[in-house]
Structures are given as structure tokens and as C-alpha cells.
Amino acid sequence: MTLRPGYFLPLLGLAAGLLVLGPALAPGFVLSYDMVFVPDPARTGAMFGTTGGFPRQVPSDAVAAALSFVPYSQQFILLTIFVLAAWGMSRLVPGPWPGKAAAAVFYVWNPYVAERLLLGHWALLLGYAGLPWVLDAVLRRRRLWAALLPAAIGGFAAMNLTLLVVVAGLVVMRGRGAVKAGVTFVVLALPWLVPALLQASGTRTDPLGVDLFAARADTPFGTFGSLLSLGGIWNAETVPPGYASFFTALLRLLLVCACLAALVRAPRTDLERAALLAGSVGLALASIGITGPGRAALRGLVEWTPAFGVLRDGQLYVGVLALAAAVGLGRLAASAPWAVIVPVALLPGLAWGAFGTLRSVDFPDDWLRAQKAINADPVEGKVLSLPWGAYRRFEWNHGRAVMDPLPRMVSRHVVWDDGFTVGDRTLANEDPLAVEAARLLDGPGGLTRPLAEAGYRYVVISKDASTAALRARFTGAEPLLDGPALLVLRLDHTG
Numbered sequence: 001m002t003l004r005p006g007y008f009l010p011l012l013g014l015a016a017g018l019l020v021l022g023p024a025l026a027p028g029f030v031l032s033y034d035m036v037f038v039p040d041p042a043r044t045g046a047m048f049g050t051t052g053g054f055p056r057q058v059p060s061d062a063v064a065a066a067l068s069f070v071p072y073s074q075q076f077i078l079l080t081i082f083v084l085a086a087w088g089m090s091r092l093v094p095g096p097w098p099g100k101a102a103a104a105v106f107y108v109w110n111p112y113v114a115e116r117l118l119l120g121h122w123a124l125l126l127g128y129a130g131l132p133w134v135l136d137a138v139l140r141r142r143r144l145w146a147a148l149l150p151a152a153i154g155g156f157a158a159m160n161l162t163l164l165v166v167v168a169g170l171v172v173m174r175g176r177g178a179v180k181a182g183v184t185f186v187v188l189a190l191p192w193l194v195p196a197l198l199q200a201s202g203t204r205t206d207p208l209g210v211d212l213f214a215a216r217a218d219t220p221f222g223t224f225g226s227l228l229s230l231g232g233i234w235n236a237e238t239v240p241p242g243y244a245s246f247f248t249a250l251l252r253l254l255l256v257c258a259c260l261a262a263l264v265r266a267p268r269t270d271l272e273r274a275a276l277l278a279g280s281v282g283l284a285l286a287s288i289g290i291t292g293p294g295r296a297a298l299r300g301l302v303e304w305t306p307a308f309g310v311l312r313d314g315q316l317y318v319g320v321l322a323l324a325a326a327v328g329l330g331r332l333a334a335s336a337p338w339a340v341i342v343p344v345a346l347l348p349g350l351a352w353g354a355f356g357t358l359r360s361v362d363f364p365d366d367w368l369r370a371q372k373a374i375n376a377d378p379v380e381g382k383v384l385s386l387p388w389g390a391y392r393r394f395e396w397n398h399g400r401a402v403m404d405p406l407p408r409m410v411s412r413h414v415v416w417d418d419g420f421t422v423g424d425r426t427l428a429n430e431d432p433l434a435v436e437a438a439r440l441l442d443g444p445g446g447l448t449r450p451l452a453e454a455g456y457r458y459v460v461i462s463k464d465a466s467t468a469a470l471r472a473r474f475t476g477a478e479p480l481l482d483g484p485a486l487l488v489l490r491l492d493h494t495g
Contacts, residue, residue: 009100012340013086016108017079019344020117022352025075028360031402033238033391035120037074039363041065042375042411049195051413054205054309054430058192060123060155061408075360078122081129082108084150088132089323092271093330102339103330107132109343111231111243111252112322114350115218115315118238118357120402127151127158128319131165135278135323138169139270141177145184152188156196159189160310164285164320168278172270205309205430207299212422213313214289219249223290227283229253230322232315234422237401240349240357252346256321259328272327279324282317289314361397363405366483371409373480373488374458381457381491382433385416386470388441392462396485406460415456447473452491461487 024030029037047062049055067073086104093103116125130150137147144166151162166185170178186193215232217223218239226232229252231239242248260279267273288294288311301308333339344351353359374383383406391401407414415437419429429435440450451459459477461470463485477489 009090009097009104010083010087012090012101012104013083013108014079016086016105016344017082019351020082020109020353021075021078021358023356023359024078024353025072026360027072028362030074030078030358030360031120031397031400031405032118032358033120033235033401034403035122036403036405036408037064037068038405038408039068039368040371041068041408044407044411045413046407049192049199051431054156054199054306055192055195056156057123058155058195060126060153063153065408077126081122081125084126085129085132088129088136089326089330092132092136093327094269094271095330095334098337098339099330099332099334102333102336102342103326105340106329106343107322107326109347109350110322110325111229111239111347112318114240114243114347114354115231115233115235115238116319118240118354119233119235121157123154124157124161124316124319125154127154127162128322130158131162131320131323134162135165135169135271135274138166138177138181139173139274141173144181145188148184148188152191156189156192156310157313157316159185159192161282161316161319164278164281164317165274165323168274168281168320171277172274205302205306205312206419206428207302208425209309209312209427210289210295210298210302212420212425212427214295215286215315219244219253220246221249221253224287225253227286227290227315227318228321229256230318230325232286232318234313234315240347240354242349243347248346255329255342255346256325259325259332262328262331263324272331275324275327279321282320285311285317286314286321357400359398364396364483364485366481366486367405367409369483370460370481370486370488374410374412374460377457379457381412382455383410383412383414383458383460384437384451384456385414386441386459386461387464387467388417388438390417390420394462394485412457445473446475448475448477448491456491459489459491461489463487 043065045051049058085108089107090100090104093100127150130147133147137144151158166181170181213234215223215227216234217226218231219226219229223232263272263276267276289298298311349355385404385406391403393399393401404416407416415433418431418434419427429438461467474489477491480490481488
């Protein structure tokens with residue numbers, strides 16, 4: 001019986017996704033850092049980038065909200081990433097099925113996928129999953145718009161990553177189809193590009209982010225060695241268990257080097273040349289911020305214009321290096337069926353939700369009651385989310401850090417702390433309303449009247465050790481809900 005790889009290779013992505021996600025596929029919501037899915041998400045201006053701050057979640061939040069009526073929609077999206085990525089890579093890589101299979105598994109089971117998944121960057125990973133499709137479309141000059149859809153849904157980070165692949169493909173093709181490709185790319189970027197340009201004068205990107213989000217050494221081989229191994233993310237909490245083990249880290253580094261060397265020695269096809277070019281540029285961009293002079297240069301560029309903020313998280317661009325390494329592995333493993341298990345064996349900590357790190361949870365009743373009450377109120381007014389901090393560590397989420405879910409749950413403007421804290425340093429707020437709210441919170445005295453006069457209708461306080469001190473500053477505010485997880489105060493709206 002003849003083996004038909006076209007039928008079984010896409011299933012490798014599904015199998016890998018099931019093994020990686022594990023407990024995250026149970027009923028409920030997976031909340032991890034920037035991955036915030038909520039019940040009955042509200043349709044707000046924030047989904048379209050009209051409420052202040054850089055539109056990082058545009059249009060991914062809107063798409064997630066549109067799919068929320070489907071049971072297990074978050075789990076479906078996460079599994080789709082694995083299937084789409086493996087399927088695209090198996091189509092892209094030429095040759096016998098063992099090489100295709102090894103490349104497909106490597107592309108979905110590597111440190112880049114692990115760290116970005118734990119950081120909650122599902123929208124970026126959706127764009128990453130589309131990279132093989134994009135490169136194939138550029139090289140064969142067919143249906144680029146369809147190949148770009150995953151990145152377009154992912155938003156600005158996914159599109160920036162994809163741009164490297166588009167440009168590399170066009171360079172190899174000597175510019176053939178460049179105008180059409182450029183127009184297609186810009187049109188699909190408009191959902192986030194337009195609000196970003198419209199708000200450019202009212203928002204700022206803190207240059208400190210260059211230091212806070214710079215790549216770091218998460219293996220024994222330094223920062224550059226970590227990037228070359230497809231790791232090096234800035235957040236030390238988003239590495240899978242056992243990741244820094246010297247032996248497996250060494251083998252992962254050697255594997256990537258061998259895959260790239262296979263392309264460097266003799267790139268035989270346009271595909272290999274384009275993948276190598278994109279991967280080299282991606283590694284170069286990721287490496288800018290690992291030296292003092294490089295960070296200083298980036299800070300200067302960010303101060304000049306916020307547009308260069310796309311380079312502050314340089315490790316993001318390692319995704320195209322993973323693409324190049326997968327193409328190289330496809331050549332090396334063309335006659336080695338056993339190679340398909342190598343990526344899994346070298347990164348076992350990614351399995352089963354990173355050993356239970358990713359798991360589904362249910363929102364407490366307090367949150368659902370607050371959502372219903374606030375959304376039913378016909379009186380206009382903003383919502384202030386407290387305590388003041390971008391990430392929360394709720395007990396009901398097993399202490400796992402997650403971005404404040406409230407802005408996605410209520411149908412009015414939620415002002416929250418968008419100045420992220422990394423270690424003991426905090427970025428400046430981007431949203432002008434958050435800047436003003438921070439000023440009020442830093443001042444002395446009561447907050448009920450100043451916030452009401454500033455147009456706030458509700459204050460929502462997540463219960464923790466600081467709740468009592470915060471409550472004392474809201475004398476006269478009406479307790480709408482006072483439960484074990486949440487305190488909701490209603491203010492007299494006076495303008």
C-alpha cells in the first residue's frame with residue numbers, strides 16, 4: 001500500500017496540538033499572560049483600536065469575540081494554529097515524506113512555540129502558523145491574500161513577522177510580483193494600521209521597553225546561543241519545565257545549527273534561499289538588543305518615533321529562523337523516518353500544557369455577576385479597574401499571571417494600567433486616560449468625587465491584600481457587588 005503523505009501529514013499537527021495543549025482543552029478558559037479569552041466578550045471600541053493605546057489586540061480580539069458563540073472556540077483556535085503550521089510546512093518542504101514529517105513536527109514543537117504559547121501570544125502564533133503558506137504563495141505567485149489571512153487576524157506583531165518572509169521571497173524572485181504583494185499586504189494590515197496612525201500623536205512608547213523586553217539567556221549558551229536555539233524570550237516564567245538542562249539545550253542548539261548549515265552550504269532552491277535569507281534577517285533583528293550599544297540605538301529610535309517599538313521585543317523575529325531551520329531539517333531527514341520524534345524528545349517540557357502550566361479554568365460567579373450588572377446599566381460612564389496593574393495573579397487561575405480580563409468583559413470603556421511591570425521596573429502608560437487615572441491614584445485623599453467628575457461610573461476591585469486600603473478611598477461609593485473575588489463600586493455620575 002502506498003503511503004499518501006498528503007492525507008496524514010496534516011494530522012501530525014493535530015496530534016502535536018493535542019499533546020501540547022492537554023489540560024488546556026478541557027471546558028473553560030485558558031488564561032496565561034496576554035492570552036485572555038472571556039465568557040460573552042463585549043463588543044467595544046478597544047477591539048478596533050479606538051479607545052487609546054497602541055492597537056496590539058486589533059483585530060484578533062474582534063475575531064475571538066466573533067467566534068465566542070462556538071463552544072470551545074479558544075481551544076479550536078489553539079488547535080488550528082498547530083494544524084495550520086504543520087500542514088503548511090509539510091506542503092512547503094519538497095522531497096520524501098520523512099523529511100516533510102520531521103519539518104512539520106519541528107515547526108510546531110520548538111522553544112519559540114513553547115515560550116510564545118506560555119506568554120499567551122496566540123495571535124502571533126497564528127501568524128507564525130501562516131508563514132509556510134505565505135512563502136509558498138510568494139514563490140509560486142498565487143493567492144497571497146489567502147495565505148496572509150492568519151497574520152492579518154493576528155495583527156501587527158504577526159504581520160511584522162510575516163513581512164520578513166514576504167520580502168525574502170520577493171528578493172529571491174527578483175521583485176516579480178512586488179507591487180501586487182505590497183498592495184495586498186498593506187490592505188490586510190489596515191485594521192490595525194489605521195488606528196495606529198490615527199492615534200500616533202496621542203500615544204507614546206516608553207523607550208524603557210527596549211531594556212525590559214530585550215532577549216535574555218534562557219540556556220547555558222548565553223543570549224545569542226539562546227536565540228540561535230529558537231529561545232531567548234524576555235520573560236523567565238514562560239520557559240517550559242526542564243528547558244535549561246545542559247544536555248538537551250546543547251542538542252537543540254546543535255540541531256538548529258545542523259539544519260541551518262545544510263542550507264548555508266548549498267541552498268539548492270528558491271525556497272531554501274528565501275528561508276535562509278528570512279531566517280538570517282530575523283536573527284539579526286533579534287540580536288540588536290542583546291548588546292548595550294544596540295539597546296541604546298533602539299531607545300533613540302523609539303524616542304524619535306513610536307513606530308520603532310516593533311523592534312523592542314526582538315525575540316519575536318526568531319520565528320522566521322524556526323522556518324529556515326525546519327526547511328533545513330526537511331532536507332536532512334529526507335531518508336530518516338525516526339527524525340520525526342527528535343523535536344519532541346529534545347523538548348519534553350512542552351507536553352501536556354507544559355506539565356500542567358496551561359490549563360482551563362472557570363471565571364468565578366462574581367465576575368459573571370459584575371459583567372451582567374455593568375452591561376445592563378443604561379447610565380453612561382467609564383470603568384476603572386483596580387488594583388492598578390496590568391497583570392493579575394488570581395487564586396482561581398492557580399496564581400498564573402494574566403492580563404486584566406475586565407476590558408474584554410464589559411461594554412463600556414475600561415481604564416486599566418497598560419504600563420507593564422517587568423521585575424522592579426514599570427513602563428509608562430500609553431493610553432492618555434490611564435496616565436490621568438494613575439495621577440489620581442498617586443495623589444492623596446478620596447477618589448469617589450474626582451473619578452465621578454472625570455466620567456467614571458464604576459470601580460471594579462479584584463480582591464487581594466490591598467483591597468481594604470483601596471476601599472477606604474471610596475467613601476460614599478455604592479457597593480454594587482461585594483463577593484469573595486470581586487468588589488464593584490458604583491459612583492454618582494456627575495459629569
